[in-house]
Amino acid sequence: MERTWSRPGPALDLLLKGGRVVDPGEGIDEVQDVLIRKGKVAELGTSLEAPGGVREVDARGLLVLPGFVDLHTHLRTPGREDEEDLDTGTRAAAAGGYVAVFGMANTDPVVDTAALLSGLVDRARREAVVPAGFFAAVSRGLAGEQLTEMAELAEVGAVGFSDDGQPLATAQLVRRALQYVKLTDRFVAVHAEDASLVRDGHMHEGAVSARLGLGGMPSIAESIDVQRVLEVAAYEDGRVHLCHLSAAASLEHLERAKKAGVRVTAEATPHHLTMTDDEVASLESTLKMNPPLREESDRAALVKALKSGLVDCVATDHAPHAPEEKDVPFEEAPFGTTGLETAFAALYTGLVKKRALPLGTLVARMSAGPAAIAGIAPPAVRAGARADLCVVDPEAVWTVARDGFQSRSSNSAWLGRKLTGRVRLTVAAGRLAWEADA
Amino acid sequence: MAKRDLISMEDLSREQVELLLDTAESFLPVLERDIKKVPTLRGRTIVNLFWEASTRTSSSFDLAAKRLSADTLALKASGSAVEKGESLKDTAITLSAYGPDIIVMRHPSAGACQVLSANTDASVINAGDGKHQHPTQCLLDLFSLRQTFGRDLSGMKIWIVGDILHSRVARSDIMGFQMLGMDVTLAGPPTMMPRGIGEMGVGVEYDLGRLKEADVIYLLRIQQERIKAGANFLSSLREYSRLFGITTARLHPHQRVMHPGPINRGVEIGADIADDEENLIAHQVFSGLAVRMAILYRTIVGYSDVSSGGEVL
Numbered sequence: 001m002e003r004t005w006s007r008p009g010p011a012l013d014l015l016l017k018g019g020r021v022v023d024p025g026e027g028i029d030e031v032q033d034v035l036i037r038k039g040k041v042a043e044l045g046t047s048l049e050a051p052g053g054v055r056e057v058d059a060r061g062l063l064v065l066p067g068f069v070d071l072h073t074h075l076r077t078p079g080r081e082d083e084e085d086l087d088t089g090t091r092a093a094a095a096g097g098y099v100a101v102f103g104m105a106n107t108d109p110v111v112d113t114a115a116l117l118s119g120l121v122d123r124a125r126r127e128a129v130v131p132a133g134f135f136a137a138v139s140r141g142l143a144g145e146q147l148t149e150m151a152e153l154a155e156v157g158a159v160g161f162s163d164d165g166q167p168l169a170t171a172q173l174v175r176r177a178l179q180y181v182k183l184t185d186r187f188v189a190v191h192a193e194d195a196s197l198v199r200d201g202h203m204h205e206g207a208v209s210a211r212l213g214l215g216g217m218p219s220i221a222e223s224i225d226v227q228r229v230l231e232v233a234a235y236e237d238g239r240v241h242l243c244h245l246s247a248a249a250s251l252e253h254l255e256r257a258k259k260a261g262v263r264v265t266a267e268a269t270p271h272h273l274t275m276t277d278d279e280v281a282s283l284e285s286t287l288k289m290n291p292p293l294r295e296e297s298d299r300a301a302l303v304k305a306l307k308s309g310l311v312d313c314v315a316t317d318h319a320p321h322a323p324e325e326k327d328v329p330f331e332e333a334p335f336g337t338t339g340l341e342t343a344f345a346a347l348y349t350g351l352v353k354k355r356a357l358p359l360g361t362l363v364a365r366m367s368a369g370p371a372a373i374a375g376i377a378p379p380a381v382r383a384g385a386r387a388d389l390c391v392v393d394p395e396a397v398w399t400v401a402r403d404g405f406q407s408r409s410s411n412s413a414w415l416g417r418k419l420t421g422r423v424r425l426t427v428a429a430g431r432l433a434w435e436a437d438a
Numbered sequence: 439m440a441k442r443d444l445i446s447m448e449d450l451s452r453e454q455v456e457l458l459l460d461t462a463e464s465f466l467p468v469l470e471r472d473i474k475k476v477p478t479l480r481g482r483t484i485v486n487l488f489w490e491a492s493t494r495t496s497s498s499f500d501l502a503a504k505r506l507s508a509d510t511l512a513l514k515a516s517g518s519a520v521e522k523g524e525s526l527k528d529t530a531i532t533l534s535a536y537g538p539d540i541i542v543m544r545h546p547s548a549g550a551c552q553v554l555s556a557n558t559d560a561s562v563i564n565a566g567d568g569k570h571q572h573p574t575q576c577l578l579d580l581f582s583l584r585q586t587f588g589r590d591l592s593g594m595k596i597w598i599v600g601d602i603l604h605s606r607v608a609r610s611d612i613m614g615f616q617m618l619g620m621d622v623t624l625a626g627p628p629t630m631m632p633r634g635i636g637e638m639g640v641g642v643e644y645d646l647g648r649l650k651e652a653d654v655i656y657l658l659r660i661q662q663e664r665i666k667a668g669a670n671f672l673s674s675l676r677e678y679s680r681l682f683g684i685t686t687a688r689l690h691p692h693q694r695v696m697h698p699g700p701i702n703r704g705v706e707i708g709a710d711i712a713d714d715e716e717n718l719i720a721h722q723v724f725s726g727l728a729v730r731m732a733i734l735y736r737t738i739v740g741y742s743d744v745s746s747g748g749e750v751l
């Protein structure tokens with residue numbers, strides 16, 4: 001069953017010479033040449049020669065990694081192609097080392113019918129530079145009332161079901177969704193939030209919001225809903241995925257549920273893993289997201305959970321916004337930061353280089369971890385596998401700049417920041433999807 | 439040279455605050471003359487950009503600018519660009535065409551001054567942004583305190599009573615009072631006390647049991663809308679005033695009361711207290727003009743002549 005689609009292109013022939021291959025799924029961390037023939041990894045070895053006509057790339061000093069998978073992207077298509085479309089969104093993905101991305105359903109119109117989803121699939125076949133897949137909504141129009149036709153949507157290829165952008169309003173809706181999704185082999189992805197506790201909220205509630213006079217979004221707004229969703233999932237034995245966890249208390253609920261055998265997976269974003277609410281003092285609207293940047297104790301708990309595997313994967317929650325929407329006072333700005341093009345560098349800089357997370361673990365959480373949840377073959381640097389990989393310069397230091405994005409939007413929380421690690425080349429579905437200017 | 443904005447009390451050092459207050463003091467004789475005008479800012483342009491109604495603050499700034507002989511331009515939310523849906527960024531760019539030296543802005547949203555500042559060469563003075571900051575109110579409060587109690591305010595105990603959560607004045611005042619060495623305690627219902635505010639180094643009280651410790655009591659305006667169904671910050675004004683209203687019976691003779699105005703007689707403040715000349719409320723209004731003159735003046739000429747003791751005339 002296909003869950004991603006991309007536009008056709010020539011199958012790649014390439015020899016990556018002398019790179020450090022890090023693929024925890026294959027148990028590899030060593031310098032290897034990687035020969036790609038006809039879009040597949042043909043061979044790994046120490047002194048491979050490029051066959052006639054095959055281009056050779058000097059990868060000495062570079063990392064060769066299984067490509068990343070993003071389970072949580074807002075591709076803004078259909079409806080807001082001025083912010084992102086399938087072409088720019090997947091170009092951004094490619095530039096970030098991603099070989100598959102999954103778009104959320106809160107578009108305009110909402111992805112809630114098989115006809116609409118089929119239309120998106122067709123567009124992906126024409127426009128997507130790296131394979132793109134799609135969530136369908138849990139409720140029609142995200143109205144929180146009537147379920148979508150999940151069985152048909154799954155047949156067309158929905159990766160899962162989500163009303164992301166907003167929580168599932170009632171426990172009854174959580175319950176019905178987790179019951180009904182069993183008609184498919186998919187899952188329900190939940191944006192956990194008790195809406196009544198975040199009304200008029202603009203940032204994490206704590207000492208920083210008190211000082212700034214901004215309405216607070218308390219961490220209990222997330223953890224209360226996480227607990228509710230997990231109780232329903234346990235009761236119904238439904239398969240649930242928790243989006244963008246941010247609060248330490250949510251992780252405690254998650255840990256208890258996993259121990260009890262609840263079928264739950266969870267993701268964390270690069271921004272929640274590397275930034276805290278202290279940053280918000282600048283009132284930069286790019287730092288306004290939902291869930292909000294939280295406290296250092298939350299961030300540290302999140303990193304620990306990612307390391308242990310309690311949190312299964314990294315997901316960007318890439319949320320492009322038009323400049324006129326974000327060039328407004330913090331209190332008036334919409335939530336969201338872009339993330340595809342900075343994810344690896346942000347985590348490499350903020351966690352790996354600071355020895356908070358081993359490189360292999362980061363790779364696993366960005367690649368095989370999300371692939372398993374999505375139900376796609378995990379990208380692997382293995383002879384015989386389809387070529388889904390990226391080449392990263394771990395020494396490259398760069399400053400995130402407004403004009404440096406492939407994405408149509410530039411509302412990045414990392415604007416102006418210096419990051420280490422840059423994706424040089426991405427091969428997705430056996431095709432060259434991205435190559436940085438040398 | 440980077441332009442000088444006054445968005446938050448955090449933009450000022452203690453020395454700069456002292457200099458501003460000294461400068462304000464030196465303007466007082468001007469305000470007592472027959473011709474209350476000095477040529478100090480002749481040829482300068484000051485724009486008042488008010489996206490929220492506030493007759494008192496906008497007229498105070500307007501008059502301060504005129505006393506300094508600056509050209510002024512006032513834009514109010516109603517009837518101007520705002521109604522046509524022009525964004526703050528576009529307004530900033532449009533206004534910049536006039537080459538203003540200073541834009542004084544009031545805006546309902548925190549972060550508005552940063553957006554304005556990023557899109558104009560003019561210095562930005564925050565006349566209140568959302569619940570974030572109101573530094574000029576804080577400076578005039580400090581001025582009133584200093585005129586009443588002398589230059590050294592350190593060790594004085596001041597209680598800020600009321601709706602701390604929704605008050606930009608409270609946030610600026612906490613910073614300003616602490617900067618001059620005062621001991622700050624906040625009192626009010628728990629629903630109106632922002633979680634984590636204690637980390638600013640203030641005492642937090644949910645009743646007035648220890649109010650007698652205060653030298654000065656700073657009251658905040660209670661707004662009717664906080665009682666609306668669904669908001670539930672207060673159950674009733676009656677209960678608020680029973681628990682937190684300042685009446686003569688609650689005051690010790692040595693205690694002085696302040697209020698940023700406009701007051702709600704019979705809610706947060708007893709009518710007799712509001713009218714008592716011993717309190718600082720009228721003085722706060724009076725201070726506004728001299729302090730805002732000092733802020734406009736220092737924003738344009740700078741803070742570098744600390745050694746001169748702030749003499750400007």
Ligand SMILES: [Zn+2]
Nearest residue numbers: 164165191243
């Ligand atoms: Zn979400």
Ligand SMILES: [Zn+2]
Nearest residue numbers: 104164165317
């Ligand atoms: Zn999202």
